[in-house]
Amino acid sequence: MIPMETLLPFFAASVLLGIAPGPDNIFVLTQSALHGRGAGLIVMLGLCTGLIVHSIAVALGVAVIFQTSAVAFSALKFLGAGYLMYLAWQAFRASAARFEAELIPEANLWKLYRRGIIMNITNPKVSIFFLAFLPQFADQSRGPISLQLLLLGGVFIIATILVFGGIALLAGTLGKWLNRYPRSQNIMNRVAGAVFVCLALRLATTEQ
Numbered sequence: 479m480i481p482m483e484t485l486l487p488f489f490a491a492s493v494l495l496g497i498a499p500g501p502d503n504i505f506v507l508t509q510s511a512l513h514g515r516g517a518g519l520i521v522m523l524g525l526c527t528g529l530i531v532h533s534i535a536v537a538l539g540v541a542v543i544f545q546t547s548a549v550a551f552s553a554l555k556f557l558g559a560g561y562l563m564y565l566a567w568q569a570f571r572a573s574a575a576r577f578e579a580e581l582i583p584e585a586n587l588w589k590l591y592r593r594g595i596i597m598n599i600t601n602p603k604v605s606i607f608f609l610a611f612l613p614q615f616a617d618q619s620r621g622p623i624s625l626q627l628l629l630l631g632g633v634f635i636i637a638t639i640l641v642f643g644g645i646a647l648l649a650g651t652l653g654k655w656l657n658r659y660p661r662s663q664n665i666m667n668r669v670a671g672a673v674f675v676c677l678a679l680r681l682a683t684t685e686q
Contacts, residue, residue, distance in 0.1 A: 479620055479629065480617075480629060484617075488633060492637035493637045493641055496640075496641030501597070504677070506525070506649070508649075508669070509521045509590065509593075512569075513586075515647050515650025516587075516650070518647070519643060519647075520590040520591050521593060521646070524594020524596075524597070525594040525642065528597070528598025528604070529604070530631070533628055533635070534628070536605065536627055538624070554601075556682060558597070558601050558602075559679070561596055562675075563674070563678045566671045568671075569668070570671040602684075612630045
């Protein structure tokens with residue numbers, strides 16, 4: 479449906495966008511450093527699940543609502559900012575505790591996965607970005623636009639998994655080393671809290 483000469487540049491652009499500093503990859507980095515590589519990978523899966531939601535929203539035209547309705551855009555962004563402030567509060571209250579990167583309780587896995595989903599879907603900028611980015615690589619002469627947008631969203635998610643997975647593994651290795659020193663983990667918790675506050679303020683002040 480979409481020729482390789484279109485998919486390859488799209489994939490390359492998606493990888494570069496994943497590498498560029500942003501709320502999602504910073505989120506993966508902090509969670510991996512604090513809780514281990516496994517936690518970072520679970521958060522990554524949650525974020526990518528959110529990208530599936532955004533891809534479907536763009537394909538069905540739902541994302542247009544956040545581009546045209548100031549009320550919908552503001553409601554979603556303040557919901558996301560509030561959630562980030564809640565995560566910041568949790569991080570500031572957290573005490574140093576040793577973790578085993580490969581042995582994460584099932585309840586915590588679900589919590590981290592859910593955290594990634596909420597973090598992603600409550601950012602209306604992602605839907606608007608997809609709405610602006612994906613159609614540039616679609617062509618009506620190749621078939622239904624909605625199917626092309628879903629395919630492009632899938633390719634973008636694959637690129638995200640590769641980039642964010644690498645970030646999770648690297649940050650998890652660093653966090654495992656720092657975990658030997660309780661004071662370092664306390665510092666990491668405070669840094670994570672500060673990052674969440676900054677992300678919350680950035681999202682809350684985002685213009686449509």
